[in-house]
Every structure is written in C-alpha cells, then in structure tokens.
Amino acid sequence: MFIRGLLILLLVINVSPRPVTFEEVPPSASKITWTHNNAHSAERQLPETVGAGCAFFDYDNDGWMDIYFVNSGPSDFFTPPSPLKNALYHNNHDGTFTDVTDKAGVAGGRFGMGVAAGDYDGDGNVDLYVTNYGPNILYHNNGDGTFTEVTDKAGVAAPGWSTCATWFDYDNDGKLDLFVSSFVFYDKTQNPLCTDPTLKRRYYCVPRLFKPTPSHLFHNNGDGTFTDVSAESGIAAHPGKSFGAVATDVNNDGLMDLFVANDTMPNFLFLNKGAGKFEEVGLAAGVAYGEAGRPRSGMGVDATDYDGDGWQDLFVANIDQEFFSLYHNDKDLIFTDQPGEIAPATQLLSGWGLKFFDYDNDGDPDLFLVNGHPDDMIESRIARVRYKEPLLMFENTGRAFKDVSASAGTVFSKTFSGRGMALGDFDNDGDEDVLISNNGESPLLLRNQGGNRNNWLGLNLVATKSNSAAVGAVITWQAGAVKRSRLKTGGGSYLSSHDPREILGIGAATKIDFVEIRWPSGKVDRLTSPPLNTYVKVVEGSGIVKK
Amino acid sequence: MRKNSSDPHKKAHKVPAIVVCLCLFCCFVVPLCGQQNDPVKLFEQIASLIQDNRLAEAEKELTRILRVTPDLPVALDFLGTIRAKQGRLNEAEVLFGRAVAKDKNYTGARMNLAHLYLLKRAPDKAILQLKEVVALEPENAEAAVMLGDTYLAESDLAKAEENYLVALQGRLDNAGALFGLGQISRLKGESREAAIYFNRVATLTADSKSPEFLYKFALEALRVGLIDEAKSALERSLESRPKDPSYLLALGIAVLRKGDLFEAEKLFRRVLEIQPSNAQAQLHLGYVLLNQKKYAEARVWLEKSARPGAAIPEVFYYLGLIEQEQNNDARAIVLFEKAVQQLPSYAHARIALGSSYMKIKNYARARQELETAVKLDPEEPTAHYNLALLYARLKEPAKAQEEMRIIDKLKAKGASNSGVIVLPPKSSP
DSSP: OHHHHHHHHHHHHHHSOOOOEEEEOOHHHHOOOOOOOOOOOTTOOTHHHHOOOEEEEOTTOSSSOEEEEOOOOOOSSOOOSSOOOOEEEEEOSSSOEEEOHHHHTOOOOSEEEEEEEEOTTOSSSOEEEEEEEEEEEEEEEOSSSOEEEOHHHHTOOOOSBEEEEEEEOTTOSSSOEEEEEEOOOOOGGGOOOOBOTTSSSBOOOOGGGSOOBOOEEEEEOSSSOEEEOHHHHTGGGSOBOEEEEEEEOTTSSSSOEEEEEEBSSOOEEEEEEETTEEEEOHHHHTOSOOGGGOOOBOOOEEEEOTTSSSSOEEEEOOOTTSOOEEEEEOSTTOEEEOOTTHHHHHTTOOEEEEEEEOTTSSSSOEEEEEEBOSOTTGGGTSTTOOSBBOOEEEEEOSSSEEEOGGGSOGGGGSOBOEEEEEEEOTTOSSSOEEEEEETTSOOEEEEEESGGGSOEEEEEEEOSSSOTTOTTOEEEEEETTEEEEEEOOEEOBSSOBOOOOEEEEOTTOSOOOEEEEEOTTSOEEEEESOOSSSEEEEETTTEEEOO | OOTTOOOGGGGGGHHHHHHHHHHHHHHHHOSOBTTBSOHHHHHHHHHHHHHTTOHHHHHHHHHHHHHHSTTOHHHHHHHHHHHHHTTOHHHHHHHHHHHHHHOTTOHHHHHHHHHHHHHTTOHHHHHHHHHHHHHHOTTOHHHHHHHHHHHHHTTOHHHHHHHHHHHHTTOSOOHHHHHHHHHHHHHTTOHHHHHHHHHHHHHHTTTOOOHHHHHHHHHHHHHTTOHHHHHHHHHHHHHHOTTOHHHHHHHHHHHHHTTOHHHHHHHHHHHHHHOTTOHHHHHHHHHHHHHTTOHHHHHHHHHHHOOTTOOOHHHHHHHHHHHHHTTOHHHHHHHHHHHHHHOTTOHHHHHHHHHHHHHTTOHHHHHHHHHHHHHHOTTOHHHHHHHHHHHHHTTOHHHHHHHHHHHHHHHHHTOSOOSOSSOOOOOOO
C-alpha cells in the first residue's frame, strides 16, 4: 500500500512540470555594483523620472553577453556632487562581471536615457548609441576593447531630449539606419509648478503640459556618416512625445515599419511606403488612441506574432488606469486591442520595459513586463497605485496570455521602480535571462531557471548582404508537426537593447527538422536537422559555419 | 418640541414626540386623569409604554381613562396611535377622527391623521389635515415641511415650494425645508441651485444620526453630483445600520462615481452577501468587473441581474461590450440591437453597435449607427472617435480629422468622462 502511494506520488511529481522561474543574481554574485542615480530633486525635473536603459551586447566578440547601463549626468538642471558614469561590464563567463567602463571609454558623462547596440559600420564589432537629455553619443567599437566617440563625425547627435533608439534598415540597403525617439521640448525653465493642494510639495508634471518634438530618422550612408532624413521621410511631420519604438513589418511587405509609443499623445504607426517614405496610419489602424479617442501614456512597446497567424501584433504599456494594450493584427492594417488577462493585471500599473520572448522554449513568445510609477508622490494622491510596482510574467497560451507571475519566482512578489529591460542569455545556457534598470536604484539581473529544460537551438546570425543585425529576417523552424515562424524585430522594450541571438524553442521535441532563414536581402538559408541545445553561427548565404 | 422641530429626521420618532405633546396638552385640558393625581405624569407614563412597545399596558391605562371620559381627545389620539402601531389602520383612523371631531384645534391628532392618510396612500386627505394644522399654527415648521413633502410627492412643485418657504420663515436652518427646495431645483433641472441647497443641508445635518434621513439625503446628493457629501452621509448611515443593503449599495455607487472601482466592488459584493438576489447590486458588480476587464465574472453577474421580462437596456449593452471585447462581434451585435430596441435613444449602445459593425467591416451599418449616435449625443467623444476611425478606414481623412478636432474641443470643455470606460448604470439604488 505504501509503495503504491509512493508510486502515485512519483507519477504526480513526474507529470507536473516545474515552472520556469527567474532568480535574482545578487551583486555579491554578479559583482555588478553600479547603481542608477536619478538626480532626484525637490524641483522634480521631468528627466529625473524616466531613465534609464540597459543593454546586453557582446562588445569583445567572445561569445558572451556583456552589459551596459546608462546613468544620469550633468545637465542644465543637475550638477552631480561627484561624477556619474554609465557602466560597461565585461562578462567573465563564470556568472561574474567586471567593470571596464573607463578602459573602454564609454562613461557617457551626460544626462543619459537609453542605449541601442548595433554594428552600424558592419566591421563585426558592435557599436553603442547612447541617448540623452542633451546631445546623444555614438561610440564606435574599435575592436580592441575600446570605443571612440564619433557622434559629430557621424552626424547623429540629435540634440533635445532623446529617449529610445532603434537600429533597423528601413530601405533594405543592407546598412543599419537609426530611429531616435524624441520626447518633449524641455529645459529647466520649462518646469511648471505641479504641486499637491497644499502647494508645498512638487510632483512630476504630466507630459501633457509640454510641447511635443519630432523624432529623428538617420539614414546610414555606409561611410561612417548618417544623413538626417526625418523631414523627407515624413517622420518629422509628426511631432510626438515619444518613448518606446519597435521596428517591425505590420503588413508583410518586406519593409520595416515603426510603431512608436507616445506619452499623452496618440501613438504613431509609421508605415514604410518604400522609397524612403513613411505614412503615419495610427488612427485608421486603431493603435493611436484609447477609448473615446483619448490618447494614453504610451511608454514601452514591442511587436511579435503571438498567435502564429503570420501577422505582427503590437504591444504598448501605458500608465495606471489606462490598461496596457495588446493589439492583434487583423490584417489590412487594422488592429484590435485584445489584452485579455493582461488588462486586469495591469490596471493599476505603469509599464516601461517589456519584451516578447520564449521564456520556456516551448516555441511561442511569452511576455515580460517591467513596471513602476513615474511619480514618486503618487501614493499620496491616488489610492491603490504604488510608486514601486511588481514585475509581471505572462505565458502564451496560443491565442492569449496567462499571468504566471505567482509561480515565476520570488522576485515577482517584490516591487521596483522599473524602467529599462533588456533580454539576453548571459550564461549561454540556452534560455533568455533578463536585465532590468531601475530608476534611482540598483539594477536587477534575473537568471532564467528552467527555460532550457525544453530543447532549443540558438542562432547567431551573421549578415553578409543584409543589415548587420539581421533586423527583418524571418526565421521559420519545424519540429515534428509544429512549425513556427519569427520576424527579427528591431528595438522594442524601453530605452534598452537586447542580445541579438535568436533562441528557437521546440518544447519536448527531440529534433528540429529544418530551420529556414529568409534574410532581408531576400537570400534564404535552409538548415536541415541542425544540432540541438547549442548556439550555431549562421552566415548569410553560407548556412552554419564553425564558430 | 414639535413646533420648533427643524430636523426632518425627527419624523422617525413621530409617535413619542406627539405623545409627549399630548401629555402637555392634557395638562391644560384635563385636570385629573384616572388614578394618577398628576395628569402630565400619567400621560408621560402611557407615552413611555407606547414608545417601549408595551402596548397592552398602555391600552389598559387608556381604557380606564376612556371609561371615565369617553371622548377625551388625548386618550383617543393615544389609542389611535396604538392601533396604528398594531397595523389596524382603519380603527386608528376612526380614533384620530373622533379626537379631531371633539377638538378641531387639536393639531397633534391632525398630524397623526395626516401620517395615517399618507400610509394609506390618500395624499389628498393628508393635505387637508396638514393645511388645517398650518392654518391653526402658522409657525408649525414641521407641518409645513410635511405638507411640502406631500405636494412634492404629488409633483405639485409650486405648492411644495410655497410650503417649504413657509417652513423656513426667512431662516436657513430648517434642513427638511431646504432639502425639499433642493429636490425641487433638481427636478427643474437647476443642478447648481440644488447643489447649493444640499450643501447647506449637509452642514445642518452634520451631526444627524438619523440613518433614514442621511440615506434620503445621500440619494439626492448623488443625483446632483455631490458625491463627497453623499458618501459622507452614507458612511454615517452605516454607522447605525452597518448591514443595511440599501445603504451599502448607495455607498458603492457613490464610491464608483469617485472612480474607485475596487472599493465599489467590495461594497457591491457585501450587498450580495446580505441580499444575494439584489439585482441592482448584481448589475453594478457586473459593471465594475467589466471596467476592470474581468469579463468572465462580469458576465455572470450581469446575466443574474437580468430578470426575465425586466431586463434593462444597460444589461444588454454591458453584455454586448463583453462579447465585443472578446472579439465575438456577431454576438455583441445581437445584444446591442436588443439594447437599442428597448431604448432607441441609447447613444452608447449605438456607438458600440457601430463599432462592432466596423470590426466586421460592415461599414454602411457602422456609419448609420455612429452618425445616429452623434446626433443623439453630440457631446460624447466616443461617438466622434469611432466615426473618425471609420472615416479614416474609408479613406476620408478630412472627415476623420474633423471628428478628432471635435473631440479636442469637447475635451477642452471637459466633456470627456475620465476614469471609467463605460458609463455607469443609470438606475438609482
């Protein structure tokens, strides 16, 4: 009888899959000691509360993801009592990181916002573009562990207040172009008095009070310089208060479009019409406004085909009471907001960093949300809304998402002033880990525990004719009866940049029949019976090559 | 005490108040009553017995008195009060009538008779009695307020107003009269004036402990948008009767109007714990869950709230919204059509109907519904937004932009409802 009971227990244990969790890697283990300084002041200058971003990228081509953090710095309203620095951490391949900022020469030194990593000159070394409140910085990777600032030479300073930057190739000429989201017109004299009824305590003003500014589109000339094509492309005709941006192809025409979140203004869906022109179609597409034609406070964004119907869906996180939106692509450039379980879970939250990714390697994109209210005094003004907010994890159930935060690790029971969020497999174990940059706090490195229990294949795509990040590539893979497809988008999340490698999950299947990569150039590479549970290097036109 | 009463909540204690007055009256009219040497004390004792519901003992005393003086008005009035408390209204009416017949100036009995007539839904007879009282005692504010209330219930606003003004006698300290004037203003559509009256009532009744009056006041305050005042009054009502479902429901609605969906949800759930079949609570709970996008449970409560043959248009509308949000537009259309069928002027249902037609690409029907909605409610931004969306999809960008401009103008005017997505149920608690 006892043995029978034990057997049943074992069977139960065996059939109940252990959930995939995210485990905090503390500074004592990672050796990451950098902390974000938000320059918090009694004047509540708006740039203080919106930063900052972070990145996973491999600056030294050793096959391991390094980390970059963006910090505040000197500005017209802030003089740091001691120098503040952005930080570059080298991955030591053993779970620890070493601060190499000074050696690499990427400390920033301005009031930083976000970061986008991309090999803009195709020399095989990933460069860094850092956005600021103030002129932005382009760091060229010298390939020897150091960087050189080339902003002015490249012509991508974009003065003003930039937020998210997105590398993508809008004209399919094989070179990475650059979209830079621009927030409001602001300087320290533009800070209206926003106070509580006693007029004694200032809080951060809502962006509604500030004037919008046009975002920038820079065309890559292929010689280390860029041309600002904001006006002729049509982008500059739409001043916004832009935060998150993602490059994706919403109408499957092979041209990358841009979905841009605006705060207190309608979001933009810039449809790439070809020949270097974009048309803003957000209203007709149904992604610009909330109910009753009210613009919402869009912050983080991303795109994916979550239901596998072959069309890119969109996501945008808004501020509390506005609900986050999951826009299902109904084709014909029409979207329907179908947030499902995400809506009630996010009603009181404000979302920034977010990303669709396959956290459990079952093949479909899940969703990770990083939250935090921008106003540190919100708790005294609105019941139930908190300044620090929890993270959320949603698992894809096929046509919708299920909140699995409660079983995804103890970190989901904590609260943070979350902002930037980057994805990357920093321990190269075949599942996506998460890096979060918190406003005015230490960052958070989360190790994915158990995503690699399912089988996977990691792709390191190396373009020869297409853009170096392979943004726009369509990857299709089949394992048994299950065929999946993924468009490699550009940007996404908030102020942050991600591991460029693609992990293809196949669940419990033990073999991938084929992988097909349709590059933006039109070339197709087909990999038959590729290896499992390892990363492979795929060169455009040559297939898998030895690392 | 009766003559100077300025707090209408004292009507709740009408019987003992009148009894005491009658004792005083007795003191002058009847020098000796029964075996008690002091008639005042005797009637005080009887009044006390009635108040404590010791009706048999009170009746025994009164029978003894009436055996000696069969037509003593005070005794008849007291016995009438006992009969009224026993629910024997016809006998009570006869007794009060005999008291008045014996002493035409006996205003206490006339007031009791008026109350009785109101109970028997005979307002004309009540009015006759109250008019007599006011004629006999022009400074009797309580009678004037009661007369005003009776006229108000009969929708005779002019006469009601006249009597409330009589009750005020140039002072602004009679909460009952001010409350009545506030109601009249609201019925005339003069919301601002109504709010001024109700604000004053709120001040005068800040210490009131009468749950009935506070509740009545709260309902009026809700109607004119004095949400904080209504909420405060209801919270005080609930101090006396924490489990009263009507009070909890009204507080839930007040909290909902303040935009706190979560607290409102708790209150509606509490009502349903006490009264599981309270249709209003079911409807409102369904509504708050809908606004939290908790569709599965919202649907359950909304369907429960729909009584066979008595479903209100909002229920169909809300159920339609749930279907629409879940991409079931064909089902949504059926439900919206039902709502519109019941209430053709239901602009929001037409907007939703237009939106669903737009989603299934029946642009002609969408246009028809949305243009009708705009005509019905030109200040509703949702109608203009959906029309803008439609025009944009029909490649009529100029028209789309014009609709968006209208929305901007409406926003500047503050017409846009913020906080909740869907308008709350119109039904009052």
